[in-house]
Amino acid sequence: METTDQNNAPVRLKGMGDGLCVSLDPDQPRAFIRSELTRLFQPLKHLAVNARVILDFGEAEGDEGLVDELGVFLKENFGVGSVTQTPKRRGSSEDFVRRRDVDRSWHHYRSDVLMLTGRVRSGQKVTARRHLLILGDVNPGGEVVAGGDILIMGSLAGTAIAGQPDEVDTIVLALDFRPTQVQIGSVVAAGPPPSRRRFPEYAHVEGGHIVVENYMKANPFGRMPWPEVR
Amino acid sequence: MDGKIIVVTSGKGGVGKTTATASIGAALAAEGKRVLVVDMDIGLRNLDVVMGLENRIVFNVVDAVKGKCRINQAAIKDRRIENLYLLPASQSDNKDVLIPEDMIRFGAKIRSEFDYVLMDCPAGIERGFENSVAAADEAVVICMPEVSSVRDADRVIGLLYARDITPKLVVNRIVPDMVARGDMLSHEDIVDVLSIDLLGLVPMDDHVVISTNTGMPLIMQKDSKAGQAFRRIAQRLNGNTDIPIEIPQGQGRFWKRIGTKFGLGK
Numbered sequence: 154m155e156t157t158d159q160n161n162a163p164v165r166l167k168g169m170g171d172g173l174c175v176s177l178d179p180d181q182p183r184a185f186i187r188s189e190l191t192r193l194f195q196p197l198k199h200l201a202v203n204a205r206v207i208l209d210f211g212e213a214e215g216d217e218g219l220v221d222e223l224g225v226f227l228k229e230n231f232g233v234g235s236v237t238q239t240p241k242r243r244g245s246s247e248d249f250v251r252r253r254d255v256d257r258s259w260h261h262y263r264s265d266v267l268m269l270t271g272r273v274r275s276g277q278k279v280t281a282r283r284h285l286l287i288l289g290d291v292n293p294g295g296e297v298v299a300g301g302d303i304l305i306m307g308s309l310a311g312t313a314i315a316g317q318p319d320e321v322d323t324i325v326l327a328l329d330f331r332p333t334q335v336q337i338g339s340v341v342a343a344g345p346p347p348s349r350r351r352f353p354e355y356a357h358v359e360g361g362h363i364v365v366e367n368y369m370k371a372n373p374f375g376r377m378p379w380p381e382v383r
Numbered sequence: 384m385d386g387k388i389i390v391v392t393s394g395k396g397g398v399g400k401t402t403a404t405a406s407i408g409a410a411l412a413a414e415g416k417r418v419l420v421v422d423m424d425i426g427l428r429n430l431d432v433v434m435g436l437e438n439r440i441v442f443n444v445v446d447a448v449k450g451k452c453r454i455n456q457a458a459i460k461d462r463r464i465e466n467l468y469l470l471p472a473s474q475s476d477n478k479d480v481l482i483p484e485d486m487i488r489f490g491a492k493i494r495s496e497f498d499y500v501l502m503d504c505p506a507g508i509e510r511g512f513e514n515s516v517a518a519a520d521e522a523v524v525i526c527m528p529e530v531s532s533v534r535d536a537d538r539v540i541g542l543l544y545a546r547d548i549t550p551k552l553v554v555n556r557i558v559p560d561m562v563a564r565g566d567m568l569s570h571e572d573i574v575d576v577l578s579i580d581l582l583g584l585v586p587m588d589d590h591v592v593i594s595t596n597t598g599m600p601l602i603m604q605k606d607s608k609a610g611q612a613f614r615r616i617a618q619r620l621n622g623n624t625d626i627p628i629e630i631p632q633g634q635g636r637f638w639k640r641i642g643t644k645f646g647l648g649k
């Protein structure tokens with residue numbers, strides 16, 4: 154059932170502080186939007202002159218072209234001062250982050266991951282500015298250092314230093330986890346005693362200490378409601 | 384002749400580089416190859432002692448490399464094995480008297496006179512190591528079944544790869560009974576970490592000491608298990624790669640097998 158309730162009208166006007174706020178649905182035909190704006194602005198007469206107008210597209214994506222076009226239209230016909238779009242709710246909105254990461258993360262990020270294949274041997278040191286991913290092994294005496302997380306798709310038997318200099322939210326993960334030493338941020342722990350188990354484990358900081366857990370059981374990121382860029 | 388220069392190295396000391404150099408050199412010569420073994424442990428020479436040639440030294444490797452004598456003046460012919468020659472280390476010099484560039488020039492010369500040149504590398508990864516690997520085409524890394532030896536071998540393997548030399552592995556001084564009890568690293572554990580081609584496995588063997596004391600080459604001692612292992616290693620180095628790798632067996636294994644036969648096993 155159609156309603157003509159003000160709140161659901163495709164173009165609405167309300168006063169806002171020292172300006173005017175126009176809520177509109179950018180998917181409506183341009184001619185319709187113009188006629189609605191005329192209908193709303195006509196009665197304002199001199200109140201509209203030099204007014205600061207903010208266009209609010211709600212959840213929809215208003216493109217810059219539309220803002221410019223309507224800006225010219227409102228300035229020429231009603232003498233308004235400035236026309237801008239409501240500022241995007243960047244970062245603060247989980248909704249925004251979710252859509253960004255799921256749909257368009259590749260448009261926004263250059264890779265922050267250093268991905269290597271091979272074996273880091275005794276006396277060798279690999280340093281990554283941010284995350285480090287190794288398809289291979291880290292031998293005893295080898296050292297891997299990262300500004301972010303360290304992921305070893307193989308065995309980690311050397312020293313792993315993640316989250317440098319001070320990111321304690323980072324992790325060290327290995328399919329075969331038996332490091333000599335692990336450091337996350339500035340928290341240091343000696344590796345676990347030798348054992349024959351071989352399953353994926355990861356180290357993270359909890360209450361100022363390094364804790365090692367079975368990665369598959371803890372599944373630390375599996376409970377996140379949606380994928381997020383790390 | 385366009386011979387191969389092979390460096391025998393380990394990082395850690397006392398793991399059997401000199402023993403391996405003498406034995407592999409002797410075995411290659413026994414196969415009919417013209418072989419020179421070079422003692423690069425300048426200041427601490429002992430390849431001459433192991434080969435029983437210490438009383439024939441006139442010139443040494445430093446003299447030969449520096450051009451103070453000809454190679455055939457410095458190279459000492461082995462007493463027993465045809466085609467085997469030793470270039471002894473200098474006992475009085477310091478390792479710094481040679482630089483890698485000297486060795487590369489010298490390597491080009493000796494390559495033309497021998498089928499195989501084995502360099503007995505000193506322990507460590509400093510100048511003595513640099514000099515020993517400078518002219519090498521191949522490398523044999525000696526490792527003992529011991530955590531610190533594996534660590535040092537790994538370090539050396541990284542340095543060899545960085546010089547575009549693909550190393551091969553010999554595990555020496557294996558005590559099979561200790562491996563069976565889980566008191567010694569197995570060769571599988573070692574290959575797991577080092578992940579390079581295995582040339583052979585050499586057991587702990589009293590004949591090694593006997594050989595050093597009597598000057599009788601290890602490979603010529605009929606019932607030396609270590610001697611036989613080094614012969615097979617030489618054959619594999621010489622291109623017979625289908626010779627199977629024999630895993631040293633201890634007494635424990637033997638009894639266990641008999642036990643199983645009588646239904647007493649496990």
Ligand SMILES: Nc1ncnc2c1ncn2[C@@H]1O[C@H](COP(=O)(O)OP(=O)(O)OP(=O)(O)O)[C@@H](O)[C@H]1O
Pocket residue numbers: 393395396397398399400401402403424504505506555556557585586587588589591592595609
């Ligand atoms: N398979 C073996 N069985 C028994 N003893 C061995 C074996 N291999 C080596 N040895 C002994 O171990 C000691 C060290 O061997 P060797 O001198 O060959 O080592 P190296 O690596 O050359 O030492 P360095 O680093 O001092 O030059 C010697 O006493 C030798 O007799």
Ligand SMILES: [Mg+2]
Pocket residue numbers: 400401402424429503
């Ligand atoms: Mg030696």
